[in-house]
Amino acid sequence: MDVNDLRVIVTVLSFVTFIGIWAWAWSRKNRERFEEAAQLPFRDE
Template identity: 60%
Template sequence: MDITLLRVIATVVSFVTFVSIWAWAWKRSNRARFEQDGLIPFQQD
């Protein structure tokens, strides 16, 4: 196995991981949760 092939595999795996996280974050079903979580710093104890 050549180092270039390992770099290509690492790049592809990283890209697939990035796209998966991006798709999960932009799902409509997660919107309410993220909006609620975004207000946490502004809530007072």
């Protein structure tokens, strides 16, 4: 295993992780929770 192979593996794993986080953040089931969190600074309790 060459150092370049390790670099390719780390790059691919990082990309897959990024896509996973992106898909989680934009999923419909999280929308309501994120909308509520976005309004927290504007609430006057």
